[in-house]
Amino acid sequence: MRTMMSSKYPSFSMKKEVKVKRAERKRSSFTQLTFMMKLYGVLVLFLAFSVALGLRCYTCASTEPKSCTGTTDCPEIFDRCFSLKVEVLNTALITKGCQHNAACVGPISCCEGNLCNGAVPTGPGVILLLLSSALMMLFI
Known part of the structure; x- marks a missing residue:
């Protein structure tokens, strides 16, 4: 009976792996979001400078x-x-x-x-x- 219970429920190491993978996905999406925010900031700054310089x-x-x-x-x-x-x-x-x-x-x-x-x-x-x-x- 004990062997059946262990196969039904995930082990502690499997839970830990799932948590690590979730954390890696969050970190990756945060890095992408940060990059996109920096890119938009540079574009807005560039547009502002080009308008400020005049014709x-x-x-x-x-x-x-x-x-x-x-x-x-x-x-x-x-x-x-x-x-x-x-x-x-x-x-x-x-x-x-x-x-x-x-x-x-x-x-x-x-x-x-x-x-x-x-x-x-x-x-x-x-x-x-x-x-x-x-x-x-x-x-x-």
Whole structure:
């Protein structure tokens, strides 16, 4: 009868193993949660810094559109980048820089976003790349 009881009920060592496995699972999920919280914190911090830096636009006054490679940080009052092309004596003068949205009329072409007034379309921003990398880490 004693042998039957011992096989019915788990031994003390088996109970201990189950408790250890549960503790390991809790520790593992806590580590993952901590990592995710740190990752979200870094993303929020990065987004805050990118917004705080303000708008960046290409700036130049040139006859060659491809030579407009200089950039500037726009003052807070400007919320758009602009491009203006004026033809004088069969020569096109291109001007690029920062502008307020109220001045975006007529021949002035305005756009929103960092470095949006370039001749060559810019690729995705650093924020978009970091965000996609973070999402990939979540699902892989």
